[in-house]
Amino acid sequence: MTPQADDDRTTPHPAPSRPAPLTVEESRLSESLAAGGPSLADQVLRRSGFDDLAADLAGRLQVAPSLAELTAAVRQAGAELWTAAVDRAQGRSGQGDLDPYDDRPLYWARLVLSATLRRLDSPHLTVQHQRHGLLRILDRTSRGIERPSTGSGSVGWADARPGDLRVMVSGFDVFGLDQSVRHSNPSGAAALQLDGRRLQTAHGDALVRAVVLPVGYADFDQCVVEDAYGPVLRPGDDRADLIMTISMTSRGRMDVEKWAANARGGTPDNQRDQHFGSVARASHWPQPFDSPDWIETTLPYAAMVDAGTGPWPVVLKEGIREWPAGTFPDPTALVERPDPSPGSTAAAGTGGDYLSNESMYRSNRLRQALHAWDVPGGHLHISALEYPGDPTVLTDPAFEADRRAVVDQTVALVAAAAAARADRRG
Structure with missing residues (x-):
């Protein structure tokens, strides 16, 4: 039953809506x-x-x-x-x-x-x-998700030329602001560097579209990932040739994640919200009949690892956490393995159990639902940053050089993935 005060149909001349309180x-x-x-x-x-x-x-x-x-x-x-x-x-x-x-x-x-x-x-x-x-x-x-040139809800490829390889990527907003409000996120910085950029390959240009995702469970439950990737995964002229979600991990490493998990571990988001359990199904996008517990990367990870980018080492990251078949939710049964075992229930993927993992999971669950089997997809975790020693300083040259190094290597890894995809396409 709807309270009368909330039903505008009962009021011939409704009063203005009151301003809302600020979010966290x-x-x-x-x-x-x-x-x-x-x-x-x-x-x-x-x-x-x-x-x-x-x-x-x-x-x-x-x-x-x-x-x-x-x-x-x-x-x-x-x-x-x-x-x-x-x-x-x-x-x-x-x-x-x-x-x-x-x-x-x-x-x-x-x-x-x-x-x-x-x-x-x-x-x-x-x-x-x-x-x-x-x-x-x-x-x-x-966030670059809805663009005027192509209409509401579409990422579009307004600058595409015949023969262009189409690459869709996403970064993230800053987060961890309760620890330090000055945080930056190199994945968001990489998205801004990549949007609209042309990356050269041996078989022509790769045109990149990028968006920046929020760090919020509610936004994910309202299908922000699917709204970003869905328009380029549908059959038709807008379909991408490769998709890649990108986020920040620990210091000094660049990881291509092998497995995404259907799991949330409860780490607080930017609104201080906490969610545990499985990933919610998208309400207005196609979904597999059953949400898989695990989704394996189909990115050309060998080419990314072998591309010789630096300064950080690049690896295909393995190692997941699961409840073996029939043991969920027994806490004593939780185990870590290199790869999932048959019938297991996911607790954490190779990239963890936060929104980074979920961005890979949601985008690739949708890729499966839309039968985009020819579109490689997966997640790249990139190095965290080192901040100025004085916590009252916003930035300094060393911090800026460090972020540039991380972002430039990220761009190089996207270029390596695009080149490998172009080689396969010929």
Whole structure:
């Protein structure tokens, strides 16, 4: 039964929807690196030139004269933010002194806009669902998932040429912000470096499309991974030739993950939410009849390992955690093995049991459901970063050089995978 106060059909002239409280992520906009200092978000935005961009975009949302124009303004703001972040990363534009490889301006500017929408006191918003719809549009457009050139929900290949190999990749937002609000994520930085980029192979160019995924269980349950990869896995002209999810692992290693697991281990996300158990099924995308406990990589990992990239070693990572057949959920039966045993229940893949693992699992579960058997897919874990020794310092030359090394090696590994796929295609 629906409470009358929440049913707009009972009110001939509905009152404006009240502003919503900020999320955990948005509340971090005010956090600083040093007591009494400027907020981290303000530092990042000012030093990247995104302070004026965020203020301009937020101002447009506040003066939209109708709900239709507010919706259009939100869609445009998200798209402009994504384009600005990619252009800045790839050197086509830029202000301030912050390293172009820094992924944090996109993250904090998006939060400024989402906080603006959440607190917007507008006569055009009469029910909470309208505000939630606007927030969804902002999120998807500012991540590169929905693009104006191809319509809502499609990644598209607007710049594709005949014969191009099509490669779809994803990185992640920053995370671990309760430990340090200054965190960067080299996988998100790599996505910004790769979006729209052409990688040369012996058989022509590989055109890359990239998105940046959120670090949130609720977003994953609302199919953000499937919404990103689904349009390039459907049969037809938009189908990719290779997909790869990318995230950050421990320091000094680059791992091609062998197995994704149908499992969540409960590590808190960016909203401090915790989820345990199996991965939820996608509500509006095709799914296998039974969700598999394990999905094995089909990336050309041998070519990636042998490509000679550096500075970090590249390996095919093995080793999973499972309950052997018939033993779930007995805690004493939990074991670690190189590979899954028949009929086992997944506890952790080679890449763990957090959203990195789940991004590989969801994208490749969908790949199976859409019968994209000819599209290699899998996950690349890349090295964590070393931060300045002073915790009140946002960045320094050594940190920036370290991130560039990690990101450049990531780009080289995507290029190696694309080249191997092109060789196979001929």
